[in-house]
Amino acid sequence: MLTGGVRRFSEVDDAKGSPLAEAIFAIPGLAVSELIVSGNIVTVVKRSAVPWQAVGKAVGSAIRTTLASDAPAVAASPKPASAVSDDALYEQVARVFDEQVNPMVARHGGHVELIDVQDAVVMLRMGGGCQGCGMADVTLRQGIEGMLAQLVPAVRGIVDITDHTSGANPYFQAAKK
Known part of the structure; x- marks a missing residue:
């Protein structure tokens, strides 16, 4: 796509x-x-x-x-006018994850992995106790996104690429047929 x-x-x-x-x-x-x-x-x-x-x-x-259709589904992203490069944002976000996010979620047996930063959008994967947890979206939106908005304001958004249905004992179970 x-x-x-x-x-x-x-x-x-x-x-x-x-x-x-x-x-x-x-x-x-x-x-x-x-x-x-x-x-x-x-x-x-x-x-x-x-x-x-x-x-x-x-x-x-x-x-x-x-x-x-034969046409591209999504047009290329216009380049942001941000003076901060994605590499610089990656470093800043990685520091926040190491120093604040992961210690916070580790209390509940979880961890958050920074996958990439593209066009000032952070892509992450939740693991451990966070993968499949019923409160994962609250942690993401109210915890991580709020923290990044304060500490790294150049971040424009967050995408969680976690498969919350997989794992040994996920909160969200696949439907049984």
């Missing part, structure tokens, strides 16, 4: 020129608050109270229809 980067869309105007984002933002009742595309991973965050069961099939259909 997207090679070599991360695209983050926060509003309909950001989606212009990216067929996948345009299609997802156009789904009635979805009310997208954020759409993140990284490689073949698409993350949709909605603000509406409409349950995922009501809009999930439309999201899947939009993805399949867009990918079936």
